[in-house]
Amino acid sequence: MSGLEDLYREIILDHYRSPRNRGELPAPPAHRVEGFNPLCGDEIVVFLDVVDGVVVDLKISGQGCSISQSSASMMSAAVKGRSVEEARGLVRSFKAMMSIHEAQLGAEDGDDGPGAATPVIAPDDLGELAALQGVVKFPVRIKCATLSWNTLVQGLDELEAARA
Amino acid sequence: MSGLEDLYREIILDHYRSPRNRGELPAPPAHRVEGFNPLCGDEIVVFLDVVDGVVVDLKISGQGCSISQSSASMMSAAVKGRSVEEARGLVRSFKAMMSIHEAQLGAEDGDDGPGAATPVIAPDDLGELAALQGVVKFPVRIKCATLSWNTLVQGLDELEAARA
Amino acid sequence: MSIDARAIRKDFPLLSPDRAGGPVVYLDSAASSQRPRAVLDAMDDYYTTTHANVHRGVYAIAEEATRRYEAARVAVGRFVGAPKPATEIVFTKNVTEAINLVAYTWARRELRRGDVVLVSEIEHHANLVPWLMLAEERGIELRYVPLGTDYHLDLSDLDRLVDGARLVAVSAASNVLGTVVDLEPIVAAARRAGALVLADGAQLVPHRPVDLGSIGVDFFGFTGHKMLGPTGIGVLWAREELLDAMPPFLGGGEMIRDVRVDGFTTNDLPWKFEAGTPPIAEAIGLGAAVEYLDAIGLERVHEHEAALATYALDRLRDAYGDEITIFGPEPDPQRRSGVISFSFAGVHPHDVAQVLDTRGICVRAGHHCAKPLMRCLGVGATTRASLYLYNDEEDVDALVDGLAEVRDLFA
């Protein structure tokens, strides 16, 4: 078992203690989407404000562990202001980084799994998010780290379906 | 594993080769009752003619192994002409003889199990039937030996219920 | 005579100080216990000397397999005081299947739209989801016995709640709070209302003597892997008349008396409910587990755990005061078990468990399959330490010390 310092990097604890974009948006007009981690009971709510293909605002509420909360916080910072396309690219890159062990656990994510699409952004360019790389050594926590990202994707999909 | 001679006594093979009271009785007036051994597929049909509390006639049809067939044949010879009371006593005695291992197998026979009633006839007085004593060393075959007896009891019970 | 947990641990390979990967302080027996060598040996001996399919074989090793399987049934039945162990004990794959069996057979035959099933707020999902499925499918009404502020069930309104109920389905002991439910008044109220009672004994049977002959319930389930037995085996007990009247559940071999192209008849009890090849080795392993527990004595196991729970609760409160919130009743040998759930210093339970793990301490973090209860408690998850016969004060001390590191890391 490797040490805790791989998991609990300072930047992670910082996002956990002072989460960015915490709160709610009036929905509608914003889109509200809930995610559950059935394994531990964590629940996350993502509020998305997408205008003309751009995530103009985004807020996070719900409860969770340091990993899920800090990952959500970092995600919100990384995605806010980006286009939906860029946001999806970011999701793919992030999940590629997380995917090694998730595949072993029997990923239920189907097409989002490894190899489904080439990451648009190399892990090195993920910025702060790279701090979450240590999570892959703790397979159970991968679900924590990806919860907010899966919820984001679900929200983007729902918005797209509604528009179609 | 003890030898086959305990199981296949000469008298058993004799009843198997030349079964007594084999056949059918017109029913009604006779009472027809079927028994199954769910473990091996043996089926037995007992035809009972009970008049004024006496088993005046009894026939056996169906198919089965040497043990179930010879046991049925011996039973028919032992029960025919006896009163219902005597027949039930004989059943208890026979089943007491068979009961040691059946109890271990988890007898589903409820009240007919060991200790439910004192045998009316001691095993020594069972005559030919004592030849089946060797069966207790082969627990699976106890079901074969008792099939016709359980079927007889079922028939007597049904007749009693119909009269009541 | 009290239990020497250190000596007992010698029987449990996973708890050996020489375990590959390092020794562990195992405080998660409420999720699944460890098992002694004797249980593994019983299964191994079965597989290596006399495995064959049961109930149908004429040859000697098949007879012996059948004998061991049915002997295990009787042993397990006697262990819980079943009046008719040979006919009333049905082997399932876990207690979840046992409860679902009742829901699919008895309940689907008996319950109509509007009929009430009374459960409680502390139930494990295994004793909730089957009834929620029936609510959705059949329109039955679910009512909940509320949790009191003392972490016991609040029975003050029981007679009103049970009015009109056909079934009361409750945990005999909580897997989250450590609450041991007082079944007596519940059974009495159910009787008055004409309802049957199902008790989920998953957290009771491993830890205390149970006597089904006197407890007064109609259906009772428990699970092998929480009581030193293997995975893949659970038990349903029910009164013989009930089992007799119930339609079959799974259809297949073994549960039939006869099959024709246009119909079938069912086998005798308990085989009527055991379709297909049963978990043979697992039943034999569970038989060895109850033999092991019997040799120690459930009364002693109970005393040991009660004393250790009191020690743990005292130490946790002494060491952490307001930083720790314990969700469960005060120490009480009769009404409290060795399951201790808590929240700690604002740190999420996942993080608590993660840090403890680096010290080899195994505790559970999550909703413990009791999400409605979590909502009652106002939390998403708790950290849970649970004790068994092989734990001792050293294990508790390790937990208390470990929590200090948790606090320091996240402070």
Added chain:
Amino acid sequence: MSIDARAIRKDFPLLSPDRAGGPVVYLDSAASSQRPRAVLDAMDDYYTTTHANVHRGVYAIAEEATRRYEAARVAVGRFVGAPKPATEIVFTKNVTEAINLVAYTWARRELRRGDVVLVSEIEHHANLVPWLMLAEERGIELRYVPLGTDYHLDLSDLDRLVDGARLVAVSAASNVLGTVVDLEPIVAAARRAGALVLADGAQLVPHRPVDLGSIGVDFFGFTGHKMLGPTGIGVLWAREELLDAMPPFLGGGEMIRDVRVDGFTTNDLPWKFEAGTPPIAEAIGLGAAVEYLDAIGLERVHEHEAALATYALDRLRDAYGDEITIFGPEPDPQRRSGVISFSFAGVHPHDVAQVLDTRGICVRAGHHCAKPLMRCLGVGATTRASLYLYNDEEDVDALVDGLAEVRDLFA
């Protein structure tokens, strides 16, 4: 390269010449196979080093338990060529439960009074009773593909039989006759009629390479204890879209995403169908079994058994001529397995098996959970010898010699 059965037997403790109680000639693998040391070791290693409940634990041994359990799922899925092993393989307690799962979920949602389910006359009760229960409960109609005089299914009338059917549920290989069913025309006819196909692979998967990606069926089940695995584990495979659309079966922990006092939502595949603590050690044991079989190669196992079956059929007919009636197809590597049912010299199968047992030869006698087939064959029971990779010509010779004693005793 052919199989050296004598060398293989060294891996199977029960088949050792030094077995306590004497060596056995095991010819009952169609009822349940024996298992190699590697399977027992995999389970033992799991229990002694890393047992914990799966999917919920944060600590290392629980993570490792989860990893091994899910790795076994993937290994088992790949073994049968499942296109999506991680999501489409559902662990059950045996194949009987797998088929019942389909009957309780897909069929109870889809089938209405008068809908047709097409089965065959050779089915095991596991693939009959679930549909007979539905016939009784829902008024569906059961139709039977008849057995031909060559002991293969008579498909000449298939298009008429399948007309109006919603489901075709057939054995992939018979446990009585040794018939290997030609699924291709059945799948094609079902497709034309718009019916789904369920195949009972219990007797196929242990003996031949199976590729679910190309076989064309919709539901497929098999069982661990017949393929060198432990008891207490079976498998349901179904296409992902079907599993997705099916309602859950057993309710409880693990199969949920969220539970509230008034409802619940289900978990992702495959866990949606795995309520409660799964057979963890058993899945891991089955994973080791498929690894063992893979190392030898199913193609070789198949060739070995086909050759041995031909040898056995020849020897039995040479030795006993008209005294023996074999219920099964002529030798044929493609369309016949190593299951050999027969009636012998007017001696009841129970007595045949009993006499053989005194020589340590294990064969089954009875209806083999296929009573409707027995009625087709016009017998109450048969004697059945069944071959597997660890059998060889010596075993067949022992059987042939033993039958001479049977004849002499009952002549």
